[in-house]
Amino acid sequence: MSKNKNLNDAARAKKDEFYTQLSDIDNEVQHYTKHFPGKKILCNCDDPFESQFFYHFAVKFYEYKLQKLTATSYKTSPIMGDLFNPVEDKKVAYKVEINEIKILPNSNRDGVAVEDVKALMNELKAALGDKDSVTVGKNTLSILKGDGDGNFLAGDFRSKECIAALEDSDLVITNPPFSLFREFVSLLFQKKKLFLIVGNFNAVTYKEIFPRIMKNEMWLGYGFKNTVGFFKSPYEDTAVASQHKEGLIRNSGVTWYTNLDHDKRHKPIDFSERYARTPEKFPRYDNYDAIEVSKTLDIPEDYFGVMGVPITFLDKYCPEQFEIIGMAKRGAGDPALKTKVYTPADYLNYSDLNAGPVLIIDGVPKNTYPRILIRRRENS
Numbered sequence: 316m317s318k319n320k321n322l323n324d325a326a327r328a329k330k331d332e333f334y335t336q337l338s339d340i341d342n343e344v345q346h347y348t349k350h351f352p353g354k355k356i357l358c359n360c361d362d363p364f365e366s367q368f369f370y371h372f373a374v375k376f377y378e379y380k381l382q383k384l385t386a387t388s389y390k391t392s393p394i395m396g397d398l399f400n401p402v403e404d405k406k407v408a409y410k411v412e413i414n415e416i417k418i419l420p421n422s423n424r425d426g427v428a429v430e431d432v433k434a435l436m437n438e439l440k441a442a443l444g445d446k447d448s449v450t451v452g453k454n455t456l457s458i459l460k461g462d463g464d465g466n467f468l469a470g471d472f473r474s475k476e477c478i479a480a481l482e483d484s485d486l487v488i489t490n491p492p493f494s495l496f497r498e499f500v501s502l503l504f505q506k507k508k509l510f511l512i513v514g515n516f517n518a519v520t521y522k523e524i525f526p527r528i529m530k531n532e533m534w535l536g537y538g539f540k541n542t543v544g545f546f547k548s549p550y551e552d553t554a555v556a557s558q559h560k561e562g563l564i565r566n567s568g569v570t571w572y573t574n575l576d577h578d579k580r581h582k583p584i585d586f587s588e589r590y591a592r593t594p595e596k597f598p599r600y601d602n603y604d605a606i607e608v609s610k611t612l613d614i615p616e617d618y619f620g621v622m623g624v625p626i627t628f629l630d631k632y633c634p635e636q637f638e639i640i641g642m643a644k645r646g647a648g649d650p651a652l653k654t655k656v657y658t659p660a661d662y663l664n665y666s667d668l669n670a671g672p673v674l675i676i677d678g679v680p681k682n683t684y685p686r687i688l689i690r691r692r693e694n695s
């Protein structure tokens with residue numbers, strides 16, 4: 316069974332319940348803290364009683380010098396966590412707006428801890444009772460209603476209440492539903508928001524995402540180790556026994572997407588290959604004016620023409636070192652980059668061949684994998 320099964324299924328069958336571990340959030344978010352002071356952060360796919368995103372930012376509220384933290388949850392999300400929440404709270408969509416967090420008296424702590432957040436949420440919950448909204452001190456807990464016109468359910472990030480919360484925020488940080496990733500990202504751009512979000516690595520090839528990466532409007536973050544993430548989830552883990560982690564589900568091909576600048580993206584690749592030494596290692600495509608570089612680490616130091624590289628190149632992409640020209644793939648690819656379009660008169664499998672870059676091997680045309688077309692910048 317394919318390792319990508321769970322994420323691919325998520326997109327196909329709306330399997331969206333993958334809950335991010337606090338350790339993964341800590342690991343990624345540490346690289347962006349310079350962006351946080353004065354910001355209003357929104358976690359808009361996050362139950363404030365369970366989400367580790369909410370928990371992370373609430374605990375670090377003063378350390379990050381946040382102005383405000385808002386979390387909204389979706390009505391149909393199951394409660395996975397039970398960190399703070401009793402089970403009977405299922406299927407209620409909340410919005411919490413945090414402007415201050417008090418440290419519990421007699422705690423002998425200087426900084427906010429999870430106990431303080433838990434006490435704050437319990438206090439808000441008790442004060443809410445049967446009401447729709449309650450404010451205690453500077454914090455507010457509300458029940459979301461949805462659009463009420465059969466359009467978007469309560470807590471849907473596209474609903475009017477959630478759009479209002481988005482408009483009131485600077486920076487969205489969450490793991491959104493994989494099945495709505497395109498729509499989620501489009502909305503962030505439409506509302507001109509900063510973001511740091513988890514997504515399927517394959518999303519780089521979406522025609523709604525790749526052009527934005529090419530234009531340096533968004534890029535990959537630091538990512539999960541070997542692009543493998545482990546999430547809490549109600550679904551069955553399909554990982555082989557040696558890769559299984561108790562209570563978690565393994566997703567290969569997962570990464571972080573952002574438009575926040577970070578140090579890694581300015582770190583150039585160290586070259587180890589030279590084109591002049593072994594040109595035969597870098598064959599030219601039959602249908603693109605580019606050479607094939609089958610591994611990112613084999614990019615030759617002395618080649619300044621167009622090269623086709625694996626999509627995982629984006630994990631190492633430094634915009635000062637390379638320019639992205641396009642994608643050699645049907646869909647996200649720009650057909651104008653092709654130097655040849657095959658017809659039935661050329662080959663019987665002309666349609667398959669037109670799907671991506673083609674190498675002629677022993678006189679026979681062969682498809683390679685989808686490639687990103689890049690060019691080394693002069694003086695890089």
Ligand SMILES: C[S@@+](CC[C@H](N)C(=O)[O-])C[C@H]1O[C@@H](n2cnc3c(N)ncnc32)[C@H](O)[C@@H]1O
Nearest residue numbers: 331333334335360389392470471472490491492
């Ligand atoms: C990948 S999970 C991540 C949950 C949480 N952000 C985390 O990382 O732990 C995506 C969440 O979005 C919820 N969801 C699904 N469709 C949604 C929608 N249209 N609007 C808002 N949330 C949605 C799912 O129920 C699920 O709880």
